[in-house]
Ligand SMILES: CC(C)(COP(=O)(O)OP(=O)(O)OC[C@H]1O[C@@H](n2cnc3c(N)ncnc32)[C@H](O)[C@@H]1O)[C@@H](O)C(=O)NCCC(=O)NCCS
């Protein structure tokens with residue numbers, strides 16, 4: 001039986017840091033952000049639909065999506081953000097389901113599905129268990145602004161486009177606290193793996 005575990009959190013709370021670790025110790029990870037990039041590659045129907053709504057000015061000269069520009073638009077305009085979500089939802093959802101099914105068919109004991117908008121977009125029903133990577137909103141904002149080189153105002157606009165991390169923590173089956181050091185975070189993942197005995201990594 002494959003255990004399907006949803007991994008979520010807020011923007012920059014550390015989902016990739018956690019999912020990378022799961023991958024390093026040998027478990028398959030499905031990453032919704034990567035899928036969201038694939039469906040807007042040049043030539044994909046998703047990109048054509050985005051251009052139809054946002055206009056040609058959303059493209060770079062080489063025909064790729066100008067992600068920085070689209071981010072600036074949607075994180076400051078909730079109607080446009082909802083429109084983008086609606087355009088891409090079917091394809092992202094379909095691809096996530098297909099990849100989970102592949103892992104089930106392969107007989108994987110565990111698959112991690114990293115979805116930033118897991119609760120907002122109602123993916124919870126697909127999951128056997130949900131891990132939320134949490135920390136305080138203060139550290140979240142600091143890490144987000146440092147990583148994306150955003151002003152505090154720009155960072156706050158991105159936080160406002162998602163369910164607050166405090167709400168996600170309340171909904172979680174399991175919380176990984178990523179406010180400490182990265183080794184401290186890895187330790188919590190190891191503890192979770194040990195607790196789920198069947199899926200203990202071989203190196204432990
Ligand atoms: C707006 C885009 C082009 C910005 O691209 P960029 O490369 O700067 O950011 P990236 O894709 O790495 O996303 C970073 C984070 O932003 C947050 N985020 C992305 N899209 C959204 C959204 N529609 N609403 C709220 N938060 C979002 C997530 O926490 C995500 O992890 C891109 O995020 C996008 O295409 N978003 C829509 C697709 C989507 O819904 N992705 C989330 C999959 S569940």
Ligand SMILES: Nc1ncnc2c1ncn2[C@@H]1O[C@H](COP(=O)(O)OP(=O)(O)OP(=O)(O)O)[C@@H](O)[C@H]1O
Nearest residue numbers: 010011012013014015016017143147178180181182
């Ligand atoms: N425990 C930690 N201590 C210090 N910095 C950290 C820690 N965990 C993550 N970071 C840094 O914080 C930033 C956000 O982490 P990460 O990219 O893993 O978050 P994310 O939730 O995947 O982000 P996004 O929602 O944007 O995809 C990165 O710059 C990362 O290097």
